[in-house]
Amino acid sequence: MTLKTFIEKLNIVRPEEISICLDEEKNVLFLRYKNTLYQEVVPERPFPISYPEFVILKDSKGDDICSIKDIRKLDDKSRASLEKLLDTLYFIPKILKIIRLEATGDRFEWETETERGKRTFTTRGRRSILFLGNKMVITDTDDNLYQVEDIGALDEKSRKIIQSTF
Amino acid sequence: MEEDEPPNNLPSDVTALVRRLMEKDEVIVRFLLSDIDEKGNFNDQWLVITTKRVIAVNPATKHLIDVPLQIVRSAKAKDYVGNGELILETVVGPKRLLRFSRRYVEDFRRAAMFIDAMANKKITVNGKSIWNGDYWVKHKEYKKRQVLRWLLSYLKPNWVSLALSLVISLTTVGLSLIPARLMGILLDEVFPSSSNPVGNPRLLLFIILGLLGTYVANSLLGVARSYTLARLGQKVTYSLRVSFYRHLQSMSLSFYDKFSSGRIMQRLISDTQTVQWFLSFGMQTLIISILQILGIGFMIFTINPRLAVIALLPVPVILLGWPSFRKRSRRLYHRNWRRRADVSSLLWSTVPGTIVVKTFVKENFEFRRFVEKMKDLFRASLDSTKLNLKFFPAISFVTYMSTILIWWIGGSDVLSGALTTGTLITFISYISMFYGPIQTISNQFPQIQSSITSAERIFEVLEMESDVKEMPESRAFDFQGKIEIENVDFGYDPYVPVLNNINLTIEPGEVIGIVGPSGSGKTTLTKLLMRFYDPTKGSIRIDGVDLRKIKLQSLRSQIGVVLQEPNLFYGSIAYNIAYAREKAEPEEIVAAAKAANVHEFAMDDSRPLKYDTNVGTGGSRLSGGERQRVAIARAILSDPKILVLDEATSSVDTLTERKIHEAMENLVKGRTTIIIAHRLSTLRKANRIVVMQDGRIVEVGTHSQLMKTGGLYSQLYNAQFEKERAMESDIDGLLAK
Structure with missing residues (x-):
């Protein structure tokens, strides 16, 4: 089988084919797709960092219903509902500014300003920092995740801190 | 290493000795210098081939061996440790002609082939002597640039x-x-x-x-x-x-x-x-x-x-x-x-x-x-x-x-x-x-x-120059997937043959299983197909075009390989799957991963970064079965016309093995496929099975044909059968639960 047949199985939908609405209490989604209403739908992000726009929707039994290539192209309401839920399921705040980074051997103390406010955390070991192209993912000692969306877009001082450390 | 150049002139003392044996209309056709004399010391000894005889001459000791071509049946350069020997098979039995060090092995192999051809009248020499330089091996010249x-x-x-x-x-x-x-x-x-x-x-x-x-x-x-x-x-x-x-x-x-x-x-x-x-x-x-x-x-x-x-x-x-x-x-x-x-x-x-x-x-x-x-x-x-x-x-x-x-x-x-x-x-x-x-x-x-x-x-x-070179006239084209292997010989060390006279034609879309004891040359054959090495003799063609005339980029991008021990690189799972294609779309990666049963472990809750999870150096943070499946996903994504699967020998648990098999089946459908199988159960889906032993193809046929003939394949199969059946029932039992 060629790759094409496997891609067809993913069921990639056009943005206008679906509408999504959030079930705030259960923290799941309602999905209307091809005249069917699905309840308790859960979104999954296969590439939370490198391609966060790509989302797979799963039904309550855990089977895949369909995939959305770019959630930013959905209608406003659907998009807002989906993003709100994704924000809970994938909480990876973006670091806007690195105020201080102190390295003592294997241990790094970070003082940062994220899109969700100031945050100080500790990482340990080279493995806790992952570079994906121009992006950077940091896992702290408690398994919290942070990301730098574009190292090149950071302010001068933060960039210098990263460059002089890694 | 200029001393390795074969000489272009026969020394006069050698000519004089040889002339005495020659008849009037006889002409020297070829000559070649060896570096070991008749006593086994390092000294000059010459091989001279005329239109009527083969002569070994040592000008220093006047030692001569003269064998008339009429009585020669065949000639052969035999390999020993550190030296070799030219042996003529004659009507009165074998005749040991002269020895040579390994420096000249290639030359004497050619000489043997030449004598062979002359003795069997495959070539006739029309009375003119041929310039020697064209014929013998050109030893590499090193430019002595400062x-x-x-x-x-x-x-x-x-x-x-x-x-x-x-x-x-x-x-x-x-x-x-x-x-x-x-x-x-x-x-x-x-x-x-x-x-x-x-x-x-x-x-x-x-x-x-x-x-x-x-x-x-x-x-x-x-x-x-x-x-x-x-x-x-x-x-x-x-x-x-x-x-x-x-x-x-x-x-x-x-x-x-x-x-x-x-x-x-x-x-x-x-x-x-x-x-x-x-x-x-x-x-x-x-x-x-x-x-x-x-x-x-x-x-x-x-x-x-x-x-x-x-x-x-x-x-x-x-x-x-x-x-x-x-x-x-x-x-x-x-x-x-x-x-x-x-x-x-x-x-x-x-x-x-x-x-x-x-x-x-x-x-x-x-x-x-x-x-x-x-x-x-x-x-x-x-x-x-x-x-x-x-x-x-x-x-x-x-x-x-x-x-x-x-x-x-x-x-x-x-x-x-x-x-x-x-x-x-x-x-x-x-x-x-x-x-x-x-x-x-x-x-x-x-x-x-x-x-x-x-x-x-x-x-x-x-x-140094690469052994595998692109010919200037090599070209790129889209493969149909027909493979023809003709009279192929190969050895990593040119004189220790690993493959011997391999002949095999594989039709587009056909699934071929190769089995045989380890060291029988299975993997080597696939390496030749990828042109990691060139055969020492014979040729391999895809869609009728010799590999040497296909652009390497075109050749290798259309052949997908899943190796026994897949090599993963430091980077994310997605990066490793998309290694074959830099600008892969996310849906392509997911589709390939699903087909290869990678999706389920990539999306596991223990991996918060999912496909963006780093696999570690050499994929060390994945299990062996997982690495194997990532490699299969990589091959599916590259969508090759021809596929080479080297089945893993390392034992994985039976459930994982089944996952890998499913993945492989998804991959194989609709492609010319060569599977190097270690578990014979893999081969049931193969159109034909090729059995190799000691660098030769010993049997070709379908599973049932080969079972009937009762050769090596049926022996191998029966030996594994009991074990396989026990395992199969285990899996079925597990899945039923």
Whole structure:
């Protein structure tokens, strides 16, 4: 089988084919797709960092219903509902500014300003920092995740801190 | 290795001996030199082929073996350890003709084929002798380009900065000559003396200002020079590394078989660094020192030729000792290099293999091995130090002696009034400046020598050519997927055949299983298909086009390979799947991953970053079964026309194995596929099964055909059958739950 047949199985939908609405209490989604209403739908992000726009929707039994290539192209309401839920399921705040980074051997103390406010955390070991192209993912000692969306877009001082450390 | 070239003329004494045997209409057709005589010593012995006979001649001992072609049935070059023998099969039995060292194996193989063809009347020689040179193997000629000249070729694109730095260097050397001159003027004209009782106080100010100006200019130019030369060195090192790495990537696998990764890495990383030291610092000092020697040499001759000659007395001594010193030093530094490479090779093999070392509790053993190597390196380095200490202090001593001589003779001249004090002081300070650069060169010589060694090592690799070359007429096209393998012979060592006369045609879309005991040549055959190596004989064609005429990029991008031990790179799961295609869309990655059963473990809750999870160096953070599946996903994504699956031998649990099988089945559908199977159950879906043994194809057919014939396949199958059946029922039981 060629790759094409496997891609067809993913069921990639056009943005206008679906509408999504959030079930705030259960923290799941309602999905209307091809005249069917699905309840308790859960979104999954296969590439939370490198391609966060790509989302797979799963039904309550855990089977895949369909995939959305770019959630930013959905209608406003659907998009807002989906993003709100994704924000809970994938909480990876973006670091806007690195105020201080102190390295003592294997241990790094970070003082940062994220899109969700100031945050100080500790990482340990080279493995806790992952570079994906121009992006950077940091896992702290408690398994919290942070990301730098574009190292090149950071302010001068933060960039210098990263460059002089890694 | 010019001595390996086959000779193009038959020596007259050989011709004379052979002529006596030959009839009137007989002509010498070919001849060939061997390096082992009839007693087994290294001496010349000739093989001469005429239109009517084959002769072995030793011109020194007049030993002759004459075999008429009429009685020859076949000829064969037999391989032994370290030598070989040409044997003629005749109507009266085998005739051992002559021996040859392995240097000429290829030549004598051809000779045997040629005699064979002549004996069987496949070729007729029309009475004209043929020029020898065309026929025998062309041994590789190594261009003996001077390493330094080659290094300079890297400097060429940067000639502007090179010229600039030379001009600056020249100026600084000139400037450095001024202070001593000023000192002479100070002593002779500014200070009061018998001829000039007042002195010249006003001149003092000029001298001070002149000195100040000189030093300011010198410092500024010094900075400029260091910068231009350092930048130049770094630029050259950069292009050296880049071209070296590009060259490495272009080399065929046989190159990597010969060199350990440690040695390649040492060349790429530390050798280029040493060369950079030379280019940006060593060369700079060398140039300046030489300019200083020339400049000062000129100055002292203008001041006082008689004293200058005395000053140059040590030069012949240095020139005489230099060549022998350099020769020994070169040898020692190359040994140092090898010992250092031994250490890094050891580290490259044991550090990544730590788990094995620990498993077998070999820490102490490895430690001792390391210490041994370090001791060797220590001793080697000490030897070169000792050599340097023998040579350079001797030179210093000779130069000091000549300085003493100048003090003595010059001093007497001043006393007699033939020389002014100022001139003598100027002269003596020039002399001390003259020996300065010589000292500098001596001190830096060890580093210069070691960087030349490094340069030679890099050069050595750059001079090598890939065994697998693209022909100029090679082309790219879309494959249908038909594979024809015709009369293929191959050996990694050309004389130890791994594949023997392989013939196989595979239709587009056909699934072929290859089975056989390990070492039977299964994997090698697929390596030839990828053109990692070229067959020594015969040809492989895809859609009727010889592999050698297909662009490598086109060939390899249309053949997907899943190896036994898949290689994953440091990076995310997504990166590893998309390795075959840089700009893969996310849905392509997910689709391939799902088909290969990667999706389920990539999306596992234990992996918060999902496909963006790093797999670690070599995929170490995934299990063996997971790595295998990532490799399959990679192959699915690349959507190849032809697929080669080397089934993993490593045992995974039965459920994982089933997952892998599912993945493989998804991959195989609709492609020309070659599966190297270790579990025969994999082969039920194969259209045909090829059974290999000792580098030959021994059986071809479908499963049921082969079972009927009761050959090797049925034996292998029956042996595994019981085990397989037990396992199958296990899985079914598990799945039913």
